[in-house]
Structure formats: structure tokens, C-alpha cells
Amino acid sequence: MGFAEKRGNYWRGRYKVAPGKHLTVADDQGRTIRFATKGEAQRAASEAENKYRRGDWRDPALGQETFGEYASRWYEAQDLAASTMQNYKRHIEEHLLPDFEDKALVGILRTDVELWEKKERALYAASSVKTWRSTLHLILEDAIDEGLLTSNPATRRRGRGKRAGRSRDRGPEKVITDALGILLTAERASLLSGRDDEFVAVVHKGYTGVRWAELVGMETEFARPGSFRVEWQLYELDTGELVRVPPKDDSYRTLDSPDWLSALVASHIARTKPTPCPCHGKTYVYRGLGAARTGGHQGAKLTDVARCAGVSTGTVSNVLNHPARVAEATRAKVEQAIADLGFVRGTVSEHAPHWRRNGFATWLFTPAVSGWYPKKAPQEARPVPLLGEPWPGVPSRGRNATDRADACWVPVAKGLTPHGLRHTHRTMMEDLGTEKVLMDERMGHIDGSVSARYAHVTPGMRRRLMAGLTEQWEAALDARLAMCPTSPVRVLNDLLRTRRDARELVLPG
Known part of the structure; x- marks a missing residue:
């Protein structure tokens, strides 16, 4: 039975938790509660002892663990997909720890969370902040399950500021296009890359709705007559590694394909003759863009060949990939420069095994839909320089490309993303x-x-x-x-x- 104990000008409650072991009634911060009367202290002590016997008791000192300590322990206990672990790690390290790392779990108040969210919204998109708050809520909810907290300060109260909340969480309107927009974007992306692969891929994505990682991870065995099977995806981690994992939310599915789309993809596979990639040993429908330079190649680069031959890098690329497009005299000059410099192409494959999300979006997709290369330090945003013939214009490349251009593209759907x-x-x-x-x-x-x-x-x-x-x-x-x-x-x-x-x-x- 709990009892009261006189301590100077106040009373404290004491209760038994084991033979010869007594604890003092304390608040959520682990501080002793000072009662004005003996009766109050005794009743609080008896209630605390009853909770302990029922199994509802928790040690107030546990709540003093800092958020940083608990978040680290929480993360180590997770066993999730590599993509999910990466996202949680980024949320915690980049957005939660800077504000909450040294705070005791029990010391995080609802007002702290609201102030943090207000600060983040001033810097980032509302949808991103909403995701980070969800991660914070999940971590604190697990802390409740462990008995370290009694309530979750990251929980949103229903009905409070409802109308304002809907307005605040509303993101920018999603840009879409139509069938003609898909076709024009695919054509431009192909002109930017200098090959047909991007045309087929953009049309494939637009008419099936597959996710980007599912498109990159589409293996040839799953591109079947009349259908595409979504069985795997290649998810790009922050380290640059592409991991082969099941589709998001285990959304395995077979997508019906119109005859013309199946024929388009089948012709692409027959033309490119894909081989197993060095990273996964699987044969994929689509390959990356650019020569694969692995193994620490230290010799002459493509730009060195262009400088030696007095031509653009685009011309050198055409000599390597499409020699029939280059005049015989120019081709001979480039081939001589290659021989003089000892230029060696990528040793693994002619092209990089896979696209990179950022590279594809920055240098192919965004210029195709907007007509502009995006801002990328040290260069500002600029229109894609074009040679007006043949229509719809061929990107001008190499030295003085802008001076040699005589046209630029109008936007197809400015702001459209691969997603x-x-x-x-x-x-x-x-x-x-x-x-x-x-x-x-x-x-x-x-x-x-x-x-x-x-x-x-x-x-x-x-x-x-x-x-x-x-x-x-x-x-x-x-x-x-x-x-x-x-x-x-x-x-x-x-x-x-x-x-x-x-x-x-x-x-x-």
C-alpha cells in the first residue's frame, strides 16, 4: 500500500515495487511531485502502486532518453527495403535531428512540432514536410508502444483548423499532357539523345503508366506479346547503386499492351540486342545513355579527341556511334585523332547499363517538354539551341552551339516530369x-x-x-x-x- 512521507514543507508519495525497494511518485519528466497534504500524497502513491501491479507502470526516468538516442536505436531495429531505409535515414538526419536530437522524448511538445513544421514549410514543399512529419509521428508512436511516452505530440488534431489545413497542404497542380504531347516529348528526347531508345521508352511509359524504376527495371523476359509484366524495379540509392527490388507496395501486375506498342518495344529489343548488365546479370529492355567508363579509366577523354580533331564532341560521338552521318573527310580526321591520343571507349559496354533518374530528367526529359535546359551550376537555364532543318529541329552541339543555332522549341508541357x-x-x-x-x-x-x-x-x-x-x-x-x-x-x-x-x-x- 502506498504511503505519504513528510519532506520539510511538502509531502511526497512512496510506493513499493519490490521487497525493500520503494519509488517516489514523479511526473513525466521524472521530477518528484510535491503534494500539499498527506492525503493527496498517499492517494497518488496508492494509485501508482496499483498501476505497477497491473503492469501499466513505467519508469519515469526512461522518458529522459533523447530523441537522437531513441531515433538511432529505432532505425537500427528496422528491417525494411533498402529504398525505405534510405528515405527514413534521410528524413531523420536531414530534417528531424537538427531540431530534436538533444531534446528528451518527454520534453517534445506539440508546440515544438508545430514550430518545426512552420520553419520547414518556409524552405521546402508542403508535401515533403508532410512526409517528414509522418516519419516523426511513426517514431514517436513506437516510443509510446515501448512505454516511453503517453501521447504523441506529432499527432494532428482532427477538426482543428480543418479548412486552413486543407489549403496549407495543397501542393502545386500536377502537370499532365495528352497523346500528342507524349509523342512530341518522345521525339524531342530522342533528338536530344541522338538515338531511338528514348522515343520508345517515353511512349512506353506514357501508355502504360509504369513508375520510373519499373521502366528502368523492365527485363526483356517480361516484355511479352500483348503485355508487360511488372515483376521488379531498379531503385537508385543515394550512393548511386541501383538495387533490384520488388515493385512499390508489392504491386506486381501484368499490363495489357496494344499491338502497336508491343511491336514498337519488340522492334527496339531486336534492334539494340541487349545483353546482361554487369551490375545485376539481367537483360533489360532499356540501357543508359553515354559510354560506360568503369574501372578508373585515366586516358584521353572524348573532349580531348574533339579538341585534337577541331570538331565538336557531338561529331566525335557520331563517328563512334553513327559514322554514316559524318562526312568522310571529317570522319578520317576524328579517327586519326583517336589513334594519336590512344582513346579507349568504355570497357564494359558501349552504353552505360542503366539511366540515372537525375541525368534523364535534367538533360533529356525536361528540355524535351519545356524547350529549355534547366539551371545547373555554373550555367543558367537556357533554351535548347536548334538547327531548324530538318523539322522539328536538331539540337546544335559542341563549340559555339548557341551561335550556330537558328531556332528553339516551344514548350510541350512546361513543368511535366517523368512521373x-x-x-x-x-x-x-x-x-x-x-x-x-x-x-x-x-x-x-x-x-x-x-x-x-x-x-x-x-x-x-x-x-x-x-x-x-x-x-x-x-x-x-x-x-x-x-x-x-x-x-x-x-x-x-x-x-x-x-x-x-x-x-x-x-x-x-
């Missing part, structure tokens, strides 16, 4: 009246509602969607054909010619 093509695909399906159950299956989403349990995908739904996507694709080709009947991108030029011939066959006379 925006996923939103675009969903919107295209909505426009076609596709049933929600099929859209969720295709996007890899799970609808946990009771209604969704009774909805099932039928062959008729699949046929209607494939017919609708084919109609959108053909309309985009017709619109592109009306702009110009040819394209510098070989694969698109073939598609335009085939489409033109097909239309001429059905026209009267």
Missing part, C-alpha cells in the same frame, strides 16, 4: 471511360473499399481500353503527320510513313 506521365496515363484512361477496377490494376493501386471487393476486371474492359489507347495513338500520329510528314528520329519516321501509306489506301480515288 507526370504516370498521371497522364491515368487521365487518359479516365477520358476513355475506363472502369476504376481496371485503372487501379493498371496503376498498381489497391482499393480497400467493400465496393472494390465485388468489382472484377473482364476481357471486355481490357479490349475497350486497348482500342481506346490505339485510337489515341493513331490520332496523335495523324496530328504529327499534319505538322510534317517526316522526322529525324528513324523509328518515328518509319511510323509516320506507315501511317501515311495506310491512310492513302483508304482514301477514295
